Amino acid sequence: MGELRADWRLRLRREDAHGPVCGAGVLVDQYTALTCAHVVRRPDAVMWLEFAENSALEPVSARVLPGGWLPERADGEDVAVLRLDSPRPQARRALLDPGLWGGMEVYTTGYAEGFDGGVSLWGRIGGVSGERVQLDAVIESEAVRAGFGGAAVCTRPREGSPVRVVGLVVSRRGDPVAVLPDDRRLSFSYLVPVERIAELSPVVKELIGPHAWDHGFEERLHRWFDDPDEDPVKITVVPPGSGKDRSLRQLTHRAHVVHRGGASRPDLIDHALGRIAFPASEYLAYWDWLRGAKPRPARAADCAPGRPVTVLVDGLDEEPRPGALIDILARLRVLGFRLLLVFRQEGGLGWTASRDRLLQPALLAHADLLLERLQRAEFSQAIRRGLVDSASLDSVTETADRHRAVRRLIDDVRDPQQQLTRLRALIKDLRADLSRHGPR
Structure with missing residues (x-):
């Protein structure tokens, strides 16, 4: 039933990479995370973000983005938009959804004292209180507590339907320091909806628009990278500044070699040669062959990589001389390299040659x-x-x-x-x- 682990769920530490756990956060793209301002405390603070559910991802420091400091006020703000000091494209981002309704079943995962590994609580969406929305716990033991600040409030996991983030936990009973009463009917907390965060932050607003991402394109690319039985050469059109373009940026890291249209072709050859097993004494022979100056080495086919190597050419139609680049790519195909060719416009420079000579x-x-x-x-x-x-x-x-x-x-x-x-x-x-x- 739905995803069990999520890269986008973040555990936050203050001071340094080994500082105390102080709350939670949400990765919304490879550069950006959301949490509560009261978790960060100061707009100049440096926070450490850990991918608590994926140990393969390295923790990263982050700072408040300019314009991303939205401290708690009477109108319900308590948000900090963080910029990662180095991107994490390998992490799957959260899917943000502005849709909320009363009675909606949701859950949240936080890092309360004694639960550094995370603990998940279930509840339902209640009424509204200003710009905040009430989150009702089913029983008192599932009420939000310290350590849940900035935690994602998510839709109920369902098989075949990705979990969506609808808000951030900001407080318990509207007062983070209050002691829960004995009357369990008052065991509730508050969240700031994604829709409200988007009103406050242009960065988030851009990420939740209907055309912000191309999810179908992302899934097709993931499938292509994962399955060597997919077409060995793939040509796609990605208009600049589109949702498809943003989705491509998120997946560029999956290619072994990336060449930007107009960049140095010798650099492409160097990076490709780094993926080929051949005697060091034959380096120049392979170099000259790939650039078209010498015949193909006799044992070239025997030097193909053991596992398929993927070359992404980003903006082939931005290459001043696409014919020379296509020649190099055709020779890499002899060695079994897989090619992902991105054009910025359909029928752009080099389109027909790529189709006829590569695809x-x-x-x-x-x-x-x-x-x-x-x-x-x-x-x-x-x-x-x-x-x-x-x-x-x-x-x-x-x-x-x-x-x-x-x-x-x-x-x-x-x-x-x-x-x-x-x-x-x-x-x-x-x-x-x-x-x-x-x-x-």
């Missing part, structure tokens, strides 16, 4: 590889079932044979775009049939 040959070869795997998988399955004999030998790879006939017809298609369309359909069918034969 089309890569998909043709990939379809052939999947065909061979499907044929082997079908044949192995037939052997396990005892179906292979002289009478059935021709039919045990029937599915692969049918796809191979489609593959031969694709070679006769002269229109490049139509050929790509048919290739993608074939590859999709091959993946589906391979999945029925289990893991590779």
Whole structure:
């Protein structure tokens, strides 16, 4: 049921990386986090942010962003917008949602004394009190306490539906130092809704807009990076300043090599060579080959990386001489490098050459590889079932044979775009049939 761990849930320390735990926070993009002003205490304070639920992520210091100090006042403010001293794109950010309604089931995770590892409490959204919203605990033992300041108030986890952050915990009963009464019906706290935080902070407002992110694009890119069976060359259009652009920025770190359009091509070659296993004495031979000055080294194919290496070209159409860059990328394809090619506008400089020289040959070869795997998988399955004999030998790879006939017809298609369309359909069918034969 929903996510169990979340990168975006932050544990905050004051003074230094080993200082006392003082509250919680929320990572809203790779540079920005939210917490309460009363947790930070001073606008010039340095806070340490820990990814309590993902030990692979290094803690990072953070400071209040200019314009991000929104201390507690009568109108309900108690927010600090923090800027990380170094970005954490590897962390999955929180999904912010301005939607709130009475009776909504929510939960929050804080770091109360004795619970440095975190403890989660459940409740319901109650009424409003000025700009704050009441958070009702089901029982007194689940009332918010010290250490929950800045904690995310989240929607109920549901399978297939990502958890969304609807606000920040700011106080208990509206008075952080008050002792809870014996009357359990008064066990409640307050939160500042995401919608109110967006009104106070232009940075947050920009992050919750309907076009702030492209979630579908993010999921497709995650899938492409995760699965080597995805297309070995991917071309996408990312308009500058769009939600898709912001989503790309969040995922750039996943590429092994990143080249910006117009940057130094020798630097690209250097970084790529760092991913190839070859004798040091042959460095110049590979360097000259990749830049197009010498023939391909005899053993180049044997030096391909053991695991696929991904090259992201960000803004290929911003390259002054895209032909020279495409030549280098085509040679990297010989070594099995996967390519993610980002254009800033459809049909931009280098578009047709990238399609014809990189994408089309890569998909043709990939379809052939999947065909061979499907044929082997079908044949192995037939052997396990005892179906292979002289009478059935021709039919045990029937599915692969049918796809191979489609593959031969694709070679006769002269229109490049139509050929790509048919290739993608074939590859999709091959993946589906391979999945029925289990893991590779």
